Amino acid sequence: MPIIFRLDRVMADRKMPLNELARRIGLTDTNLSILKTGKARAVRIATLDAICRELDCQPGDLFEHVPGPPDTD
Amino acid sequence: MRYFGESSLSSVLHRLLPFASVGVFLVWLVFTVLLSLALFPCSWGDPVTRGIAECSRSAEALSDPDWANLVAMPAYVRALVLPYFALVVFLLLAILHKTRKLFGNFRENRVFLPENSTNLRSILFLLIPFSVLTANFPSLLVSLILLLVAEILRSGSVLQEEHDMTV
Numbered sequence: 001m002p003i004i005f006r007l008d009r010v011m012a013d014r015k016m017p018l019n020e021l022a023r024r025i026g027l028t029d030t031n032l033s034i035l036k037t038g039k040a041r042a043v044r045i046a047t048l049d050a051i052c053r054e055l056d057c058q059p060g061d062l063f064e065h066v067p068g069p070p071d072t073d
Numbered sequence: 074m075r076y077f078g079e080s081s082l083s084s085v086l087h088r089l090l091p092f093a094s095v096g097v098f099l100v101w102l103v104f105t106v107l108l109s110l111a112l113f114p115c116s117w118g119d120p121v122t123r124g125i126a127e128c129s130r131s132a133e134a135l136s137d138p139d140w141a142n143l144v145a146m147p148a149y150v151r152a153l154v155l156p157y158f159a160l161v162v163f164l165l166l167a168i169l170h171k172t173r174k175l176f177g178n179f180r181e182n183r184v185f186l187p188e189n190s191t192n193l194r195s196i197l198f199l200l201i202p203f204s205v206l207t208a209n210f211p212s213l214l215v216s217l218i219l220l221l222v223a224e225i226l227r228s229g230s231v232l233q234e235e236h237d238m239t240v
Contacts, residue, residue: 041238
């Protein structure tokens with residue numbers, strides 16, 4: 001997928017473990033792991049809002065666009 | 074009435090279908106033995122075999138024109154009756170098996186799965202020859218409805234996957 005979710009990098013910068021972030025934003029560890037590993041198909045605005053609030057970042061800090069062929073899914 | 078999950082219609086059917094399969098198999102087994110003895114009477118001399126053979130040749134049995142015609146046919150034609158019933162029963166057992174798998178997923182609240190759509194399609198492709206062999210044409214119409222339901226399940230499984238992968 002040409003969109004890469006940089007949650008792992010932002011979490012490492014903030015020294016925030018996955019289970020702690022999951023607890024704070026009200027997601028399960030599994031769902032946050034899906035997001036972190038880039039397997040998610042879509043992200044809810046509410047989830048993005050919660051992540052940005054807890055990690056004190058902008059949505060743009062979380063995503064990176066890598067040019068490549070479009071996703072056919 | 075609940076249709077999906079524990080203590081639901083699906084759960085009850087999932088538990089009952091194995092008994093139905095065993096029942097169908099046993100009925101077929103007994104029927105095949107009796108039919109073989111009636112169609113191919115041989116002089117083994119034991120009272121049971123002799124009784125069945127005599128019964129099949131009795132005036133009452135021969136008064137049924139279908140049975141009389143069948144008994145009068147050559148042995149190789151009569152021999153086709155047994156594989157015919159075996160095929161019908163095989164199709165029925167396969168339909169019951171696939172239906173049980175379907176209800177097993179429904180019992181676990183897993184409704185919109187690609188596997189369910191595939192199972193339903195398999196049931197459809199088993200039901201078509203079953204309907205033709207048993208000359209049960211209304212079930213051909215049921216097959217068409219199953220095809221639509223399978224398509225709905227397939228589309229539903231795509232939506233379900235989207236929903237599950239949305240965080």
